[in-house]
Amino acid sequence: MAQVLEFKLPDLGEGLTEAEIVRWLVEVGDVVAIDQPVVEVETAKAMVEVPCPYGGVVTARFGEEGSEFPVGAPLLTVAVGATEAPASPAPSTSSAASASGASSAGAPAAEESSAGSGNVLVGYGTGAPAARRRRIRPERIGTPAAPAPAPVVEPEPVPVAVPAATGEVNGQQGPVAVVSPLVRRLARQHEIDLRRLTGSGPDGLILRADVDSAIRRAEEAARAQTRTAPAEPAVAEAPTAVAAAPAAAERIPLRGVRGAVADKLSRSRSEIPDATCWVDADATELMAARAAMNAASGPSGGPKVSVLALLARICTAALARYPELNSTVDTAAREIVRLPGVHLGFAAQTERGLVVPVVRDAHIRNAESIGAEIARLTELARTGKLSPAQLTGGTFTLNNYGVFGVDGSTPIINHPEAAMLGVGRIMPKPWVHNGELAVRQVVQLSLTFDHRVCDGGTAGGFLRYVADCVEQPAVLLRTL
Structure with missing residues (x-):
């Protein structure tokens, strides 16, 4: 009989108390393995892909992308299948068959160790350090005979570690060096990939000026593309577009002198x-x-x-x-x-x-x-x-x-x-x-x-x- 376990937003360290869901990496009904990242969140320090400490079938997700969660709030639930303890203390060879898929010839079978991954996720303990896990992959993963994937069998919740917020930076894997939530929000609003920026601050820290420069480059590229677009189709389609589309509000960027004045006046009102x-x-x-x-x-x-x-x-x-x-x-x-x-x-x-x-x-x-x-x-x-x-x-x-x-x-x-x-x-x-x-x-x-x-x-x-x-x-x- 499967056991439904609740995975809560873990303590991501450094005194952080909340995080914002940026992107879900799994859907309800997906089969997840131990240590598999299930959601990407943004904290005041970095972007983090949070791994799930349980292996099984995702039965529910909580929260939409863009919502903020406090530490300890439920993220998702996972149905974990039952298993029997191994008869001998073999290093890594406990196995069990899926009960729900036994009657189907094409149903995949999975074998997992009873030990944890050895990683640590704050709030979820740790596994036995001496035990190691060996996964045996099914021979016919793509066989469609089974009506639904069988849940991964695990004896108990297995702890995993929170990986550092990594991404491709200048061709290499490394942390996204952003501290300011304002900088991250500004980049998100203008669809700027922070992993592609080189920070001008200490130790490569990405500053607001770096994001502003990236925004300007993107706008200049868009304007250049508009100038090089064919003129005739635009003229031909203009009357139809004007007739069909409602009038849009004018958006004026706060840049140059107006932007500097806005920043200074806002700072005055907030600080003085x-x-x-x-x-x-x-x-x-x-x-x-x-x-x-x-x-x-x-x-x-x-x-x-x-x-x-x-x-x-x-x-x-x-x-x-x-x-x-x-x-x-x-x-x-x-x-x-x-x-x-x-x-x-x-x-x-x-x-x-x-x-x-x-x-x-x-x-x-x-x-x-x-x-x-x-x-x-x-x-x-x-x-x-x-x-x-x-x-x-x-x-x-x-x-x-x-x-x-x-x-x-x-x-x-x-x-x-x-x-x-x-x-x-x-x-x-x-x-x-x-x-x-x-x-x-x-x-x-x-x-x-x-x-x-x-x-x-x-x-x-x-x-x-x-x-x-x-x-x-x-x-x-x-x-x-």
Whole structure:
């Protein structure tokens, strides 16, 4: 009489607690032998083909491809035939005939040793180390006379070992060197075979950049194939295809500038516990001071000072008072790193997307110098000629979204910085000035800050100082 045994997902080692079914290697009704791989799973470390410790007929499978299983969850059940113990302690020659196939002349017979394979599968014990197994294959495997294959006879569950996740890598058999689940998922989504990649990381580790390169190569090959395809059939079939196929959603790859922005903003939101405070300020006096500065320079007295340049100069003065906001957080060391200089980034919208050029050493520049550098970097951004060095290394960002005609926003911090000041549009609004209602030029200022580097009191003090300088530019004279 056959015994139905349950094979559960074993402990695959290294502290792993779950795995995802990638591919079933057997179907219900298949005959499996001891140590035969039955399912391919993916863990946080590698792809693993899991062998079954029992020999017999698969009676049930649990879970579809793509589903996740915890360690200890049933994978499949196997019907194992009964057997008699050997009469003598021969090294490897216990045998038994299949009871269900005895009446059929063509039914195959199988002989298996009563000892385990000697391998170890965590959670399934081990066989006697001295015993060895010898399989005698049937003479007529392909004979169709039997209605169903007879179950492989085994005396008891036999332990086996989990093989390393192997595959053909560069023409040789070896482990697939992937650690990141994100890298494996990205490869799966784009049908990239990781066994065909050469990793650029330490010890051949496959990194996300390696998968991205493989995706680009595959897309370029597809585009090249499309260009070389015959044109006439495509033209002839176009009306039918358009008429028959429904409109599909447009899919835009997150690559280039847009991809870099998406990665940085996502990382900011996931890593930085940010908070935002804001205040309305009367910018009438600031606008008057700017007009006076530009008038004093005369028709040919040099470049005009922009409002953004004045706000940038105000930011550097505020950061000198509140250096906590000119810092970053070393998460590995659990330390706040206060930076010695201010490299001021400013958001610039271009045809290629949002970029943040950086004004180096803004803390030692005056408003005119900052304005000239902003103008130079903005022109490079518009023509797409900014170098990577001009887009990195910022310590604080100024975002003037008022140019888009909006009043306020809650900026997302430019990781790994600690704060960003947002500036809305400056427009006439009713305002109480000197005890009377008047029409004044009002602007909303928003400060988003990393709550790990400071508390609300520091952030509020910084924003209030900026607002005071906007309302009374003479306050800046103390720091000039």
